[in-house]
Amino acid sequence: MELNRQTAELALKEAVKSNPGAWEDHSRYVAKACESIALRCSHLSAELAYIFGLLHDIGRYAGVSSERHLIDGYRYCMKRGWEKAAQICISHAFMIQDIGTSIGEFDVSDEDYLFMKEFVADAVYDDYDRLVQLCDSLAMPSGFCILEKRFVDVTIRYGVHPSTIDRWKKILEIKSYFDKQAGCSVYALLPGIAENSLK
Secondary structure, three states: OOOOHHHHHHHHHHHHHHOOOOHHHHHHHHHHHHHHHHOOOOOOOHHHHHHHHHHOOHHHHHOOOOOHHHHHHHHHHHHOOOHHHHHHHHHOOOOOOOHHHOOOOOOOOHHHHHHHHHHHHHOOOOHHHHHHHHHHOOEEOOEEOOHHHHHHHHHHHHOOOOOHHHHHHHHHHHHHHHHHHHOOOHHHHOOOHHHHHOO
16 A cells, blocks of 8 residues: 555544544644654655654554554554554654663563564664654644653653653754754744743
8 A cells, every 4th residue: 555645644544533532633743743844854755754753653543552552553554565654653762772761661562572672773763763753752732842841741641761861862962953954943843832832
């Protein structure tokens, strides 16, 4: 099945039917942020960026879970031949390529854990992986937000982990990289970010 905006939108629509939740709006804002930033980066396709952002949490179709949604999303996309989208379903949670830096619970089998551990260590990240990692931290279900707001939101829900600070530093580093690529702060490309961040 060809991966394009239409098939990605349909996939999300169907996935949400089986597990409705705030993750749908979050995914849409991630997609819009990816597209807006990619439009300012000559080496990226805004269309692909949007699609990868839209599908990064598609594994949530299988129900409420912690890190299981990563491998569920990977399998969902691989079944359809969407290899890069499949990679991003896992890579978006590992801006540091070490499974030990996860802040979630590994509600997966031992076999799946070992697969994910090797996958994360061996994956070759490109700017689409990094862009989705960044935009995942720029989007609340209610709209765009500054990184620090999202950091606090996630930490309240998941708690403080030994890798929390290192993960924040990595995302801030990725933001600086895309600021340079875009020629401006990525915040300037996201409508309503100031208002939503103050809520």
